[in-house]
Amino acid sequence: MASIKVEQTGSIISTGPQIVLPGDLLPSAETGLLEDAPTAPVIKLGPGLQPMDDDSIAAVKAGVLKHTAVGNRWWVESNQRRYVAAAGESVIGVVVGKTVEHYKVDIGTAQPALLGVLAFEGATKRNKPDIKIGALIYCRVSLANKDMEAELECFNPSTGKADGYGELKSGFLIKVSLGLARRLLDPKTLILRLLGQHIPFETAIGMNGKVWIHSAEPKHTILICNAIKNSEYLNKDECAVMVKALFEKL
Amino acid sequence: MSRLDRTRTSAHQLRPFFSSQNLLNRSDGSAQFDFGGSSVLCSVVGPAEVKLRDEKLDKATIEVVARPLVGLPGVKDKALEQNIRESLEPLILSGLHPRTMLQIVIQTMKDDGCILSTAFNAVILALLDAGIPLKSILGSVTCMIDAQSSEILLDPTTEELSRARSTHVFVFDNKSSVQSEQGKMNVDTDDQEAGTSSLAAVLFSDSTGMFTEQEYFECAHFCFKASQAVHGFIRTAVQKKLEKEYQQTQA
């Protein structure tokens, strides 16, 4: 997050869901972005907002303007299909190449990301996992920079443990929008709960819009994949109807 | 005076707009925009892998491909590609995605005049759909001056264009501030003296034919006012799409 020092006035009021388009300026009264104020608060800008040449702050993506009073953070929640790597996010990738030091992993970004051959739990030079080209990997973005290929790792840096990261065996992969992937990560998400009531399944959700599904039978996996893909533009009732209809056909 | 296409009653009336976003599944963003009987489909891919010879170290490479409805791409399509690419370059924050490629493909679906304006509006909707970082949005409107009556007609059809003394294509950006309560645009549309508002800038202007300086500024003024309707439409289109996406998360 880029932080900018700006001059301050008055208190910060939170706004309701507000849709912004590129070029819309952040409301100065609410962010405290007034030019003639004496002291300087810090405002943190997240995705979708950029400081412009004239020191104003404008949206650069279409989406919903979001704000937290704690830390005075502002960002635009938008939806897109192409992934741009951000450090700390969990992603699913396909191994597309291998060198002595790195696996090359396609995570949907412009350039393949790099996963160190030793970036696994407990890996040493003598004892390290051997991953084949074409394998699916659930991993974490450890370094992301617009000028460089992203770097990945298959362990939790705070514990050094795998924590579920690593190669995904069998199962199937679908591609959804980044917005849907974010929603699926919410434990309260409706579609996964509805499906879970009917059949047990395993899933891994990457912030890059890749969703891995595994269940006991291919037919179940197919049903789950199609239900998730179809759910994006449905409301709650329509989701319930769709899932019910799918299971009746099974 | 009624128009040649008989569906419109005023010289300053635009044909009905139509748009749909996110309709192609292989591209990162897509949109179709219609001005009545003219329709353009646009797809956007990126930020994606760039060929080594096109790579720019400090920004994204923007490639525009225009494809005609009939026949092979010719000079006209090359000109359309260049017009759109050069107008978009200052608008796209390409510095945020260095060493990548942004590919925009424009396909004419139906042609009943004003293809350049229709294409501009389709492109901006597709870029918004793809989540490409932009400085502002844009809106484009074409007008013509009738050879006989010297009247300014907005958004002319092919039939009307055949009687034009001159045609003018304008693209305006949309610098506005968000008002806290209604989220309405804060653009001063009635800045009569200057002809255009101080907040909006001309991104592109292309005129052909014979016209006076005064006529040019009148055209700019009418097109600017009409472009506000296009901006408003784009905002509504985006809003509708977001509402669909958020209907599950709202209680």
Next chain:
Amino acid sequence: MKELEPSTNEREFVLAALRDGARIDGRNFYDFRTLRLSFGADYGAVEVQLGNTRVLAKVSCEVIRPFPDKPTEGFLMFNTELSPMASPAFEVGRQTDEEVLVSRLIEKAMKRSRALDTEGLCIVAGEKVWSIRVDIHFLDHDGNLVDAACIAAITALQHFRRPDVTVVGEDVTIHTLEQRNPVPLSIHHIPICVTFAFFDNGNHVIVDPTHLEEQIKEGDMTITLNVHKEVCALSKAGGIPMELDQIIQCSKIAVIKVAEITAQIEAALAADAKKR
């Protein structure tokens, strides 16, 4: 931009599902995806959606001079350049093998099967004939471009109306659409392509493969038929060897599919004619 190979997991899952009698989009082996036809405001413009695959066909015409050795024969031309809109893997100005194959198949199915009466396009022998041009625009590629393009092309040719002409001695008058009702083209028969994909040494045969299925298939075959059960073209370019029995089996399936698709095209054309 290079096309990425599907992951091992996807490849194995698709095969496992096929062995289990299922396809990844929930279809049966011999099902086509939902076919949607929509017509433009002009004659001869048709957009075809076959699942997520989208193709636009636009027919246009002009008057040109015929070849001296075929003075009464008109022209039928196809433009099937693959647009990067359909898939970022298609590059402008560089033909891929896939593009050449798709173009050849469409030409064979439409032109060489003599679906269109080219003699009927003659205005003045040796002087003036109609040249009919079909521009096929690929908008979205989710597999089976050939079938979608053929449906679009033949539907657009049936939908198209050319301007009426009158010939008095040496004078040829071409009437505008306002002066006289335009005339439809004379079409001999309606060829429809049905594409099959083979997996597991030909043990599993499916109709209308998606893009993912195309990436995994071991072989394919396209049969072009009309409703009279006449084979117009059959193309099996490479892939695993097939037994003759299987080809006959495929053609039997194709006969049923062709009847269904032809009926749907006719219904769509009739519904559109009513609206005009």
